[in-house]
Amino acid sequence: MTHIQEAEVAQIVRAVLIDVLGIAPARAAAFDDATGLFGTLPEFDSIAVAGVLTELEDRLGILIEDDEVEAEMLESFGALTAFARAKVAG
Amino acid sequence: MIDAYDWPGGREAMLRFGPAGAPVVMLLLPLFEEHNRTRAFGVSVLRALAARGIAGALPELPGQGESLVPTEALRLDDLRAAAAAAADALGRPFVATVRSGALLDTDAAVAGRWRLSPQTGGDLVRELRRLRAQGDGMTVAGNALSEMQLAELEAADHLDARIVRLESDPAPAVRKIAGPPLWRRAEPDNDFALVQTVTADIADWIATCAV
Numbered sequence: 001m002t003h004i005q006e007a008e009v010a011q012i013v014r015a016v017l018i019d020v021l022g023i024a025p026a027r028a029a030a031f032d033d034a035t036g037l038f039g040t041l042p043e044f045d046s047i048a049v050a051g052v053l054t055e056l057e058d059r060l061g062i063l064i065e066d067d068e069v070e071a072e073m074l075e076s077f078g079a080l081t082a083f084a085r086a087k088v089a090g
Numbered sequence: 091m092i093d094a095y096d097w098p099g100g101r102e103a104m105l106r107f108g109p110a111g112a113p114v115v116m117l118l119l120p121l122f123e124e125h126n127r128t129r130a131f132g133v134s135v136l137r138a139l140a141a142r143g144i145a146g147a148l149p150e151l152p153g154q155g156e157s158l159v160p161t162e163a164l165r166l167d168d169l170r171a172a173a174a175a176a177a178d179a180l181g182r183p184f185v186a187t188v189r190s191g192a193l194l195d196t197d198a199a200v201a202g203r204w205r206l207s208p209q210t211g212g213d214l215v216r217e218l219r220r221l222r223a224q225g226d227g228m229t230v231a232g233n234a235l236s237e238m239q240l241a242e243l244e245a246a247d248h249l250d251a252r253i254v255r256l257e258s259d260p261a262p263a264v265r266k267i268a269g270p271p272l273w274r275r276a277e278p279d280n281d282f283a284l285v286q287t288v289t290a291d292i293a294d295w296i297a298t299c300a301v
Contacts, residue, residue, distance in 0.1 A: 015258060020274045043276070046224040047123075051274045054217045059258060066223055 004060055009085045012059050013077070020051040033078025038071065049074060062087040095149060097175035099168055102157055104176060105133070105148040108140030113296055114183040115139055115146045116200070118173060118191035121214070121243075122161075123221075124273040125154050128188050130280045131272050135186075138289040144296060147183065149176035151194065162234050166193070166242040174198040184296055189273050190214045192248035202299045203251035204292055207259060207271070211246030218243075252295055254288070265291065 004012070018028045021043040038044050044052075053064050064087065073083040091106045108114075117132050119125045136146030150157045151172050153164035177183055177198035185200040192208035218240060255263035256271055269284035 019258065019270050022275050022277060022279060045276070047221065048276055050217060050220045050224045051276075053220065055271070055274060059260060061260065066220065 010081045016055045031077045035077040038074035095176045095179040097172040102150040107136040108145035112145040116183040118187045120189035134285045170197045193246040205251045211243045215244040
């Protein structure tokens with residue numbers, strides 16, 4: 001597996017949200033750090049949370065423990081990306 | 091055509107597509123929730139194969155899809171026995187699996203194995219436990235799965251095959267193809283381009299397997 005650069009993480013998070021939530025790429029392209037996710041996007045329900053986390057694990061080559069999953073990291077695009085970036089950096 | 095096959099635990103339906111006397115592809119869809127998400131895609135692939143003169147079969151497996159067997163009572167060996175019985179009824183078919191369907195053809199006598207984005211038992215169970223944690227803490231998408239069932243699945247792996255994955259998936263594969271992971275979508279969806287790519291890959295693979 002090739003190592004993922006930190007800069008690529010935001011693009012991968014965006015792609016995962018498109019694929020799991022079924023939202024239009026154009027809509028996802030407009031996401032910025034402040035864009036609300038869990039609790040804001042109607043598509044982002046608890047079932048989708050499991051899909052997003054698992055897909056992020058597979059695509060980023062990371063492992064997310066259940067006790068790391070908190071509401072804050074799912075709150076916004078910026079928070080989720082920052083979490084993923086920290087995991088990738090190890 | 092809606093056909094049926096018998097396995098030691100009873101009788102299940104089997105959808106049949108395409109001409110008689112042609113090579114047959116038996117499609118095994120993923121378990122549980124992903125089954126419903128990939129069913130329209132799977133049927134589209136079998137129809138597209140039929141248009142190329144390749145027959146197809148979609149066996150209902152006990153406890154999945156339209157089957158009346160309760161999921162709670164299901165064992166991995168039952169699923170594998172049912173897949174083997176369906177393969178016997180078809181007469182040594184080619185098998186194509188999607189995601190965790192890859193875990194089910196272990197005991198089946200088949201002419202060859204082809205897999206789209208196969209999932210190991212360990213990955214499947216990690217996700218099922220996460221779904222349970224995110225949900226009511228008891229059931230997985232409405233299925234009450236016992237720890238025994240989860241442990242059986244967790245230890246399961248798939249046999250060697252031609253493995254095709256999506257470009258977004260970094261795991262090893264002989265070919266990476268473009269397309270969305272339909273098994274992730276909460277609302278079942280289909281993708282015409284992915285159907286065409288997968289159908290062509292299966293048809294080409296069967297041509298190289300044929301003796």
